[in-house]
Amino acid sequence: MDYTLIHYNVMAWEGRAYDYGMGNLKSMGFLVDDLEFDPDLVIRGLIMDKVKGNLVKADRFGYIKRVMHGTQMLPTRAVSEIYGRELVDLRKEDTWEFLNTLFSVSEAVMFMQMVDKLDQGLVPAELGPLDYKGLYNAVSKALFRAHVEGQLKSEIMAEPERFVEPDPELPLALLDQKEAGKRLLLITNSDYHYTNKMMNHAFNRFLPNDMGWRDLFEMVIVSARKPEFFQISHPLYEVVTEDGLLRPCFKANSGGLYSGGSAQMVEKSLDIHGDEILYVGDHIFTDVSQSKVHLRWRTALICRELEDEFDALIKSHAQKEKLVTLIQQKEIVGDLFNQLRLALQRRTNSRPAQVVG
Structure with missing residues (x-):
């Protein structure tokens, strides 16, 4: 999240x-x-x-x-x-x-x-x-x-x-994915109270027809304890009230809100495995490395810093073309200089100089 x-x-x-x-x-x-x-x-x-x-x-x-x-x-x-x-x-x-x-x-x-x-x-x-x-x-x-x-x-x-920089398009993009047949999951280390408060603030006002953020996800897992979530099976609890009351359970079902559990439990509950899952996150080690190494999930890294890099590349396109032209000219001049230096060396040693024009 x-x-x-x-x-x-x-x-x-x-x-x-x-x-x-x-x-x-x-x-x-x-x-x-x-x-x-x-x-x-x-x-x-x-x-x-x-x-x-x-x-x-x-x-x-x-x-x-x-x-x-x-x-x-x-x-x-x-x-x-x-x-x-x-x-x-x-x-x-x-x-x-x-x-x-x-x-x-x-x-x-x-x-x-x-x-x-x-x-x-x-x-x-x-x-x-x-x-x-x-x-x-x-x-x-x-x-x-x-x-x-x-x-x-x-x-x-x-x-x-x-603290939050809202993105009105993000909830709608997830809704597009859901309507296209994708099964969306939210797996976060944050606890239920924080997750519910922040998702309500960031998502609900941008969703149509009185939808709430929970309606986007087939399963929500809070307090996931990543990266252990990808390797160890922790006890699974169902969140049963708006106050965050938990009760033990042994199987996750579609539409449920849970605390703890494991990635293997997610695969078993939804009957999906390995590269059928695309896991998206911002943590280089936990989200990209561990889920790929231990479960063979496909991964995507959210790296906001690249937005500035991309903008800089676009804005510098004209300068880049000019720089490429200058580098090509430098290579031609450098090649001619090397040939002239070799010719001078040969003549200094009383040998015929051969310079390619």
């Missing part, structure tokens, strides 16, 4: 997560009053090095190409000295933390800013000797408290218009 069916204003959502997280760090004794949320500091797909206090960009083979220590970019030579030919191995979870979703933005911003504080000697001594990994653990704990204590979600549920 989050960042797939409902797109949030990153500055609003992650800004408030940052505020709550920094408030928790302050209560621990960290000096954070001079820090502000900077959403342009990081982007999804980067990787935090929890041991060295770096944010790194790796290529498809895992080689590290660019590095930011704290909030400062490092020159290429420094990158080579620090990492050499070291490869990023995301299986080493004690070292690397991948930014899978836009929910990772506030955590990465907090960590990089606190690395600066540690380097500047501005971490109070009474907090004990902290290395970068200990600092990351403190940041992670502070953000975890912000989510677990429920303050952030309570604020969002109270004023969803502040």
Whole structure:
């Protein structure tokens, strides 16, 4: 649901997560009053090095190409000295933390800013000797408290218009799919109360004929506990009242609203398997990797950041054509220069020069 069916204003959502997280760090004794949320500091797909206090960009083979220590970019030579030919191995979870979703933005911003504080000697001594990994653990704990204590979600549920960027076409697009014979499922880690509140706000006003968001989906599963949902069979409960009352059940049926369960249960209940299912999500690891690896589901990744990239490509079309022309001219001039240089070398050594015109 989050960042797939409902797109949030990153500055609003992650800004408030940052505020709550920094408030928790302050209560621990960290000096954070001079820090502000900077959403342009990081982007999804980067990787935090929890041991060295770096944010790194790796290529498809895992080689590290660019590095930011704290909030400062490092020159290429420094990158080579620090990492050499070291490869990023995301299986080493004690070292690397991948930014899978836009929910990772506030955590990465907090960590990089606190690395600066540690380097500047501005971490109070009474907090004990902290290395970068200990600092990351403190940041992670502070953000975890912000989510677990429920303050952030309570604020969002109270004023969803502040945080949600509505898309009137999305509910209608799902209705088109349903009317074309597709069977739609909603599987989210959010609990029922949050899911119902946010889907009501984002969908119901755009649906025709007094339809509600539940009418779009053949099955809804909340508190799914992904990625375990794709690998482990958790107890299944049916949500039986608007207040979210649960009762145990052993089989999911079409039209039902459930909590927990597993992906295998979904396949069995709907009698569909593997590549008959297209799973759409925004989490690079959970939504794309795990469902494909363990279940052979087809996957689609929602990556809103590509919208800006696409717009830039369209707007730069004329410049691209000009650049291609200049590159072709450069190749012709470069080829002629190489031939002339070879001719000069041969004549210098008293050999006949042959230059192809």
